[in-house]
Amino acid sequence: MIRLDVRNLTKHYRRGDAAAVRDVSFELPEGKLLALVGESGSGKSTLLRLIAGLETPDQGSITLDGTVISSPAAVTPPEQRGIGLVFQHHALFPHLTVEKNIAFGLRHLPRGERAAVIAPLLDLVGLPKLGGRYPHELSGGERQRIALARALAPNPRVLLLDEPFSSLDARLRQSVRDETRAILKERGATALFVTHDTGDALSIADRIVVLKQGTVQQEGAPPEVYHAPANAYVASFFGTCNFLPVHSLPHPSGARILCHVGPPGAREEAAGFGVWVRPEDLELVRPDKPDTLGGIITRVSFRGAYLEVTLRCEAAGSAPFDVSVRHHAPFMVHPGEHWAIAPRPRRHAGPEPTRD
Ligand code: ADP
Ligand code: MG
Numbered sequence: 001m002i003r004l005d006v007r008n009l010t011k012h013y014r015r016g017d018a019a020a021v022r023d024v025s026f027e028l029p030e031g032k033l034l035a036l037v038g039e040s041g042s043g044k045s046t047l048l049r050l051i052a053g054l055e056t057p058d059q060g061s062i063t064l065d066g067t068v069i070s071s072p073a074a075v076t077p078p079e080q081r082g083i084g085l086v087f088q089h090h091a092l093f094p095h096l097t098v099e100k101n102i103a104f105g106l107r108h109l110p111r112g113e114r115a116a117v118i119a120p121l122l123d124l125v126g127l128p129k130l131g132g133r134y135p136h137e138l139s140g141g142e143r144q145r146i147a148l149a150r151a152l153a154p155n156p157r158v159l160l161l162d163e164p165f166s167s168l169d170a171r172l173r174q175s176v177r178d179e180t181r182a183i184l185k186e187r188g189a190t191a192l193f194v195t196h197d198t199g200d201a202l203s204i205a206d207r208i209v210v211l212k213q214g215t216v217q218q219e220g221a222p223p224e225v226y227h228a229p230a231n232a233y234v235a236s237f238f239g240t241c242n243f244l245p246v247h248s249l250p251h252p253s254g255a256r257i258l259c260h261v262g263p264p265g266a267r268e269e270a271a272g273f274g275v276w277v278r279p280e281d282l283e284l285v286r287p288d289k290p291d292t293l294g295g296i297i298t299r300v301s302f303r304g305a306y307l308e309v310t311l312r313c314e315a316a317g318s319a320p321f322d323v324s325v326r327h328h329a330p331f332m333v334h335p336g337e338h339w340a341i342a343p344r345p346r347r348h349a350g351p352e353p354t355r356d
Pocket of ligand 2: 044045046
């Protein structure tokens, strides 16, 4: 069932300004986690504010469980939407204990019934004993979990999270986002979160919507946007991606297109023929190996588990171009050496793994 349906949404803050959000459409099915990802200024917070009911759209509509809650004609007030919010700096009330913070969202319940809701939520976020603590007595990760518990307490139909991990350091971030996904899944929550961090989006979401300058570039499952980007922008946004110019070669059977990777002729260059290849899908091979593309190593960066190697490829009659390759030991390579690149053989050729 579609919980939230965003249709052709457009929003200008001021007449004459470029649209902050332009003709954006996506669906959020019940029980799924959707990430809105894009660089700063791409319209993520504006979309969240529109969904929360804090802004009125210029065009389009937002439908929650089959009822239109936003359109240019009418906007249901935020408090009547059944939507929960978790903000960037998880804003717990500093003068209230954890229990009282969570109870804040339960004011509609008689006092006596609140404890019965709070205890299972503290269990859910793995902090059953911390109900009496104040926010300053918690670690960053614990505060994040309490903020989540507080937002989940009133059982929102949709939970909105704005950059929920941005105040956490890199080490904590990885574990907190895994925990957050596990908690939301256990609860069966329907959630939409915005982030500028592609790692957040890839590791948490069931579906990802990629935004650029207020427009949707692609919508898909994490492996789709990573391995089958819709355009050059999406390809590069999710990490280094090489554009390798290609020549097309005639194939006698006519059934396949053969590509020769290498410097383009004038005609191909004009047409922009090429293939996008991620550094981890290439490997370094001896330069005398046939059907490879040779070059000189210009940079080797140690990344811990692998080396990020830049190869400057050059051939007669064309401008040199750089290719980035992820190289795993066993052998070391150094700047100035001649090497060649080849596609890394795929270990398995099945469909991409999917999430529930
Ligand atoms: P993001 O959250 O992806 O960084 P925003 O939705 O905050 O992007 O902003 C999208 C665009 O709308 C930006 O160009 C921003 O400057 C503009 N904008 C955001 N809020 C306002 C506002 N209250 N008034 C005018 N312009 C705004
Ligand atoms: Mg923002």
